[in-house]
Amino acid sequence: MNLASIIEDHPADAVAIVSRGRATSYGELREQVAALRGGLSGLGLEPGDRVAVIAGNNWYFVASYLAVLGAGLVAVPLNPSNPSAALAHELAAVGARAAVVGPSARAAVAEIDRAAIPTVEHLICCGDDGGTLCLDDLLGAEPAPIVDRDPSDPAALMFTSGTAGAPRAAMLSHRNLLVNIRQVLAAAADVQRADDVAFGLLPLFHIFGLNVVLGGTLATGSRVVLVERFDPVSALETIELHRITLISGPPTMWAAFAGLPGVDAGAFASVRTAVSGAAKLPVEVAQAVEARFGLHLREGYGLTEASPVVCSPSGTDAPPGSVGIPV
Numbered sequence: 001m002n003l004a005s006i007i008e009d010h011p012a013d014a015v016a017i018v019s020r021g022r023a024t025s026y027g028e029l030r031e032q033v034a035a036l037r038g039g040l041s042g043l044g045l046e047p048g049d050r051v052a053v054i055a056g057n058n059w060y061f062v063a064s065y066l067a068v069l070g071a072g073l074v075a076v077p078l079n080p081s082n083p084s085a086a087l088a089h090e091l092a093a094v095g096a097r098a099a100v101v102g103p104s105a106r107a108a109v110a111e112i113d114r115a116a117i118p119t120v121e122h123l124i125c126c127g128d129d130g131g132t133l134c135l136d137d138l139l140g141a142e143p144a145p146i147v148d149r150d151p152s153d154p155a156a157l158m159f160t161s162g163t164a165g166a167p168r169a170a171m172l173s174h175r176n177l178l179v180n181i182r183q184v185l186a187a188a189a190d191v192q193r194a195d196d197v198a199f200g201l202l203p204l205f206h207i208f209g210l211n212v213v214l215g216g217t218l219a220t221g222s223r224v225v226l227v228e229r230f231d232p233v234s235a236l237e238t239i240e241l242h243r244i245t246l247i248s249g250p251p252t253m254w255a256a257f258a259g260l261p262g263v264d265a266g267a268f269a270s271v272r273t274a275v276s277g278a279a280k281l282p283v284e285v286a287q288a289v290e291a292r293f294g295l296h297l298r299e300g301y302g303l304t305e306a307s308p309v310v311c312s313p314s315g316t317d318a319p320p321g322s323v324g325i326p327v
Contacts, residue, residue, distance in 0.1 A: 002146050003155050003174045003215075004033070004070035006181075010221035014194070018225040018242065019059040026221065029063065032139060036067030037146070039138025043098065043122050047072030047147055050094045050157065053205075054078045054087065054109065055102025057226040060126050060135065061204050062214065064100040069174075072147030075156045076169070077205040080105035088116040094157050094169055098122040100135065104228070151175035158207050160304045170305045172207075180307035181215045183327040188315030191273070192220045198246040199239060200226040201253065207308040208278050213248055232256040236267050248275040251285055254297060258288035268293045275300060283320045299323050 007016065012027025024032075045051065051068045053075055055061040061077070068075040076094050078087060080102055087108055091099060097119055101109045103126055114120070125132045149155075155177055157169040185191050192198070198217050202209030217224040225242045227235065230253060238244070247268075254276055257263070268274075274295045276286070286297040301323035302308030313324030 001151050001174055001178070002070060002072070002149050003177050004066045004146055006178070006215070006219045007033070007066065008146075010194075014221055015223040016218065017059060017062055017200075018223065019057075019062070020226075020228075022059070023223075024059060029066070031143070032063050033066045033070060034143035034145075035139050035141050036063055036135075037071045038144035039141035040067060040071045040073065040098070041144050042138075042141050043133075045071065045073055045097060045122075047149070048074065048153075049098070050074045050076050050096040052076040052078050052091055052094070052096045052099035054080050054099055054105040055126075055204075056080050056104045056228040057200055057204050057209070058102065058228060059226075060100070060102045062226075064124075064135070065204070065210075065214075066218075068100075069155055070146045071144065072149055072153075074154050077156065077158065077210060078105075079203070079205050080108070082108065084108045084111040088112045090159060090167075090169075091117045091120055095119045098124060100124045100126075102126055149174055156210075158210070158304050159205075172305075172307050176307045177211050177215065180211060180309055180327075181219050184212060184216060184309050184312060184314075185219065187312045187324075187327055191314050192216050192222060192246060194221045196220070196222040196245045197242055197270075198222060198224040199235075199244045199248070200224040201230055201235070201247075201249050202278070206278070207304045208248070208302065211307055212277075212302075212309060230256075232260050236260075236263065239271070240267065243270040245270055246273045246275075247271055248277060250278040251276055251281045252279075254281070254289050255285045258285060258292055263292070265293060268295055271295060274298065277302065286320055 010026040015023045016026045051073045155174040159167040281299040298313045301311040311323040318324040
């Protein structure tokens with residue numbers, strides 16, 4: 001098995017992601033990812049090698065993540081806004097052999113002393129970077145097939161939030177990630193459908209954004225509109241423009257929406273599912289969102305090591321303040 005295969009069976013003309021105003025269909029994404037798999041393999045990277053993906057919520061992240069998985073490598077998503085010292089520490093901690101560096105992380109990565117990351121042989125940047133290996137070059141490689149992996153083989157190393165000490169990389173297998181996607185989708189028949197449009201605000205270097213928002217979208221053949229920075233006003237414009245149907249975000253996002261003056265009550269008219277996670281949702285925030293916009297907020301619970309969902313209110317009558325039942 002290989003988690004990357006979740007994009008293989010969807011209609012070629014169905015939109016998979018919208019990034020920086022450009023839509024990419026499942027057919028296009030499959031072709032791009034297959035070429036990137038070939039490019040990564042051509043660098044001498046072998047199954048099991050760690051490859052960091054340091055990019056914001058954009059096409060660069062999605063294509064690179066799927067290509068890394070599909071080539072049998074282990075993806076290590078890192079926060080592109082981290083300072084260079086933190087990035088160097090994390091790259092060294094996992095023994096990364098390569099790193100895909102998105103536009104927002106190029107400055108921080110450029111400041112890293114290469115002696116501090118001795119295992120990193122390839123820095124793959126997006127666009128012309130004065131001789132550094134370019135992602136566009138890998139896109140021109142001969143397409144390579146998906147590498148079959150044992151279900152227990154690691155797919156991703158996800159750094160925890162560090163609430164009980166320094167952040168550590170949790171090892172998640174192909175089966176861990178795929179089973180949790182299936183558990184979430186099985187919680188209720190209408191959790192996510194092929195005709196849904198998800199709001200991709202949660203950072204993809206965080207397990208909630210990676211495996212619930214992105215993973216759920218790609219597994220169902222729906223689309224996700226990727227958002228690189230949160231501003232409540234522009235977020236509302238995006239929701240209305242793209243007719244967003246699924247929104248997942250932290251309590252701070254919902255509080256920002258609830259407190260925004262002058263917003264029409266119908267701003268969320270297209271939304272049928274609203275989810276809060278990543279932190280405890282204050283009951284008063286949930287009540288304010290429902291009173292202003294008619295949205296019933298569902299609150300779940302999870303943790304990085306669980307891929308991440310542990311409890312979900314979907315398909316239940318969970319009262320305010322409850323995270324539902326174990327998946």
